[in-house]
Amino acid sequence: MEDYLLEEKTAFVVEEVSKIIKDSVETVIGEVSYKHGRVNQWTTSVVEQCLIQLSKQGKPFKYIVNCIIMQKNGAGLQTASTCFWDNATDGSCTVRWENESMYVIVSVFGLAI
């Protein structure tokens, strides 16, 4: 019966997700300069683009997408994450991207259902 297909546990594929993230960021931001008034819209768009592409993959995962945009100013930034999950099926992917005026860090966490 078709229901037995659920027995195969799909794992989180890091390369595909990394590509999705890079494409989303390039599309939404590209070479634009940092503008305080537009940051809100950028973070929202990047995150929503990523989510739309991820859900199109049709895998049985719950996703958490996180986006940090910081103006280049010489200041330091550090981010860390730790997770309590099932290592075999769940995974995360973090992409660090920059252009001349800002740093963008996007993290995607995929939790298997």
Added chain:
Amino acid sequence: MVEGSDTYFLRPNHQLKFKPAIVKGYIREIVRERLSGVQYDPENVPELTLSLAESVKDKVKNAGFDRYKLVVQVLIGEQRGQGVKMSSRCLWDADTDNYAEDVFMNDSLFCVVAVFGSYYY
């Protein structure tokens, strides 16, 4: 780990749901204790963020949210007048899953902690 066994519960009992208010309290407590009076120091910060994340994760694990998978994200940055924006979106079951976050600032650094809890059916 509990994840292996099947309980066939599609929804957690109301008492066992991820409670953002409680988790936010834990985050506040831990961050204020560890970061009050601390200066941003590029040498120490990497291990500080990681150990902060581990502490928050352990505290929330022991709070008794059964069958919840946790993701803890910690962000520490130097205060130099730059603009920063952090935003998240989640594709999950809004009934069972939730998140808690808190921001801490002092003169030399700012710290954002976000904890996401996702129910394992």
